[in-house]
Amino acid sequence: MLPYAPASAAAAASFPPIIPEPQFIELQAGAVQRPNGIDVAQVIGDVEELVTEFANAMGEGEYALIVEVDPEWTHARIPQKGLPQAYELEIESEGASLVAATREGIRWGLRTLADVLQAIPPTGAIPQAHICDWPDMKTRGVFVEDKWGPDLMELEDWKGIIDYLAARKMNNLGIGLYGCWCVQYDGGVTEWINVPVPGHPELKREWTVRWYSPTTRKVEQISYLPPIFEQDFFGDIVAYGQERGVEVIPYVNSLGHNTLIPRLIPEFAAKNEQGEPEQWGYCLSNPDLVEFVKSWYQQIYEKYLKPNGVHTFHIQLDEVGTAFCRCEECSKQSMEENLKDWVVTLAGHLISVGVQDVVMYNDQFTRHMQVWDEGFAQRLRDEGIYDHLIIDWWAYSNEMPHDKSDPKVGGGVRSWVKPMTCYYNWSRWDPRQKNVAIMCLRGANDWAEGAASYSVFDPGWGLEFDALAEYSWNPRGVGPIHAFEEKWARVRADGDVLEARRCLDRAFDTNLLNLIAYYAYTYERAGKPWPRQYPLEALEELSGKVDALEFIAEAGARARALLEGRVDELSLNMAAEAARVEAHGVAFSVMLEVYEAATGATDNPISAEAALPEVETALEILEEAMLTVEENKPRYMVPSCLRDMSVLYEFLGQLAGDLEEVIKGKREWSAVRWFVHRNIAQRDWDLWDEVDQQK
Numbered sequence: 001m002l003p004y005a006p007a008s009a010a011a012a013a014s015f016p017p018i019i020p021e022p023q024f025i026e027l028q029a030g031a032v033q034r035p036n037g038i039d040v041a042q043v044i045g046d047v048e049e050l051v052t053e054f055a056n057a058m059g060e061g062e063y064a065l066i067v068e069v070d071p072e073w074t075h076a077r078i079p080q081k082g083l084p085q086a087y088e089l090e091i092e093s094e095g096a097s098l099v100a101a102t103r104e105g106i107r108w109g110l111r112t113l114a115d116v117l118q119a120i121p122p123t124g125a126i127p128q129a130h131i132c133d134w135p136d137m138k139t140r141g142v143f144v145e146d147k148w149g150p151d152l153m154e155l156e157d158w159k160g161i162i163d164y165l166a167a168r169k170m171n172n173l174g175i176g177l178y179g180c181w182c183v184q185y186d187g188g189v190t191e192w193i194n195v196p197v198p199g200h201p202e203l204k205r206e207w208t209v210r211w212y213s214p215t216t217r218k219v220e221q222i223s224y225l226p227p228i229f230e231q232d233f234f235g236d237i238v239a240y241g242q243e244r245g246v247e248v249i250p251y252v253n254s255l256g257h258n259t260l261i262p263r264l265i266p267e268f269a270a271k272n273e274q275g276e277p278e279q280w281g282y283c284l285s286n287p288d289l290v291e292f293v294k295s296w297y298q299q300i301y302e303k304y305l306k307p308n309g310v311h312t313f314h315i316q317l318d319e320v321g322t323a324f325c326r327c328e329e330c331s332k333q334s335m336e337e338n339l340k341d342w343v344v345t346l347a348g349h350l351i352s353v354g355v356q357d358v359v360m361y362n363d364q365f366t367r368h369m370q371v372w373d374e375g376f377a378q379r380l381r382d383e384g385i386y387d388h389l390i391i392d393w394w395a396y397s398n399e400m401p402h403d404k405s406d407p408k409v410g411g412g413v414r415s416w417v418k419p420m421t422c423y424y425n426w427s428r429w430d431p432r433q434k435n436v437a438i439m440c441l442r443g444a445n446d447w448a449e450g451a452a453s454y455s456v457f458d459p460g461w462g463l464e465f466d467a468l469a470e471y472s473w474n475p476r477g478v479g480p481i482h483a484f485e486e487k488w489a490r491v492r493a494d495g496d497v498l499e500a501r502r503c504l505d506r507a508f509d510t511n512l513l514n515l516i517a518y519y520a521y522t523y524e525r526a527g528k529p530w531p532r533q534y535p536l537e538a539l540e541e542l543s544g545k546v547d548a549l550e551f552i553a554e555a556g557a558r559a560r561a562l563l564e565g566r567v568d569e570l571s572l573n574m575a576a577e578a579a580r581v582e583a584h585g586v587a588f589s590v591m592l593e594v595y596e597a598a599t600g601a602t603d604n605p606i607s608a609e610a611a612l613p614e615v616e617t618a619l620e621i622l623e624e625a626m627l628t629v630e631e632n633k634p635r636y637m638v639p640s641c642l643r644d645m646s647v648l649y650e651f652l653g654q655l656a657g658d659l660e661e662v663i664k665g666k667r668e669w670s671a672v673r674w675f676v677h678r679n680i681a682q683r684d685w686d687l688w689d690e691v692d693q694q695k
């Protein structure tokens, strides 16, 4: 027996990759076969239920497990900051032993053991191994923005996200409790509030979503309050997270992304120079407003967090810009001073009632204003806030990190970095794995203590979530992002899924997915008519780009073919993305051809007779894609995904009708309509009559 002899190269090659990549693995001679189950031989320390849960998941068998929590345990390899979540694991032929200083170390060590043992092929073996492991960043997780999708999640869906994160050794889940944007669907302001506000039953936001369902072959409509609001279960999510080692924290907006409360309670709103209320922001000189926000945040802490042992609160404060109150009292000092006072008031109050970590975004400090300096840092020290404050540096580019979104700019203040993992999934494919790698590397270089992505949740973005798990735990990971993609495919799927993923990403690389999906046209834009003219605005930008559109269609079709027949959650969701990409590529290729014929932009125009069957085929492909979305995506994503696709569906139907009339001589080519009339996503908009009159 030579327990410390190194493994042979051949044996070493068979050691399974896991996510996240452990910091240190030493492979040894001696083989470990796939165990028939676990025999818990000894547990020292208060981790019985973690070990039992592990053993139950693995089944009962002969592979002996010894687990020890030793508060004095340490290891020369492990940096001090890594120790609270570190573990050491010996995986040997007959059994495994795990030691850590803390319960969290044991939790992650058991996760590694499960991942490794389950990856041993039924008839194969792996080398014995000694693993010494710890996370580079203390906090690793995902912020689920209040958005379409999360607003339809039930408690079980949220628990599923927690399990998903814990399986990747991530330990933080942020949930957006209050956030507002601008006018988008149905002429209404995009707003969510996800917890009831005591004393203010008027503060709620009901949503109506309409879409065409290929299954029922009719327009469906739902009106709802988010289940998290209606059933008030945020506290249950927090409690479940604590069981799983995932700290669930609230994100609550105040100055920016804030329209619902000031719209419904005008005396709290920011005011103009005449003292009249705006429909956004807060008047910080109003003592009732200050008391309202302080007591509401305190209530969130005391009702949902504190009883569950959670003491972290994200106050956001991003993208305020210059949207500050301009009343006489607020105007007595600069916007910069108002911002600083507000941070001191809000953070100071939360800390005074027991919150330990107050997190806020960097951008108002360092991008929209230049207020983060040594003077302000000193003020925060004097107020007893500085050590409790974490600045969350966000930047979402896949190419270049933002120079003002860099923990270095903070001069040593506690920091998180915030890449984007999954967003726009209600509308289109949007890969972010490169951004995740860039931001985690930046965080590691600058000693950020956390990485918490901006996100919603969609299993189709598994690569991004896994990349975040990988690089926030171990900034070297398995190597650069392209190397991680290969590993990811080995761990989660295989080469077909990787190739499908790369097809989707190449479609994204055309930079046209944003242009051709409906979502961008839900926004008002200066100089553009409202409601926005979709797809006309896109077609006007697409001149000469038919090759790229056809490539999008081909890449989507190729990805869909590679994923066909697979039934795992990742593949099903990616297949829906592939179908959506393909359908947009097909539809816009055809539409562009017909548009160029109708507008005389080509010397060789397609005839209406030739165009009609092509449009009808595009419509069938789109309907098939919508069916795939309906069948494959999580239930909570289906309404919002199909809403945007339904706008295109309506338009293709309208275009086919117009072409039939051209063929019959009832409509001139020049009278073919290029934007959808009475758009399904904007039907409640009461200015439609005005639009009709403009025709």
Ligand SMILES: [Zn+2]
Residues within 6 Å of the ligand: 270, 271, 282, 283, 284, 285, 286, 325, 326, 327, 328, 329, 330, 331
């Ligand atoms: Zn004011």
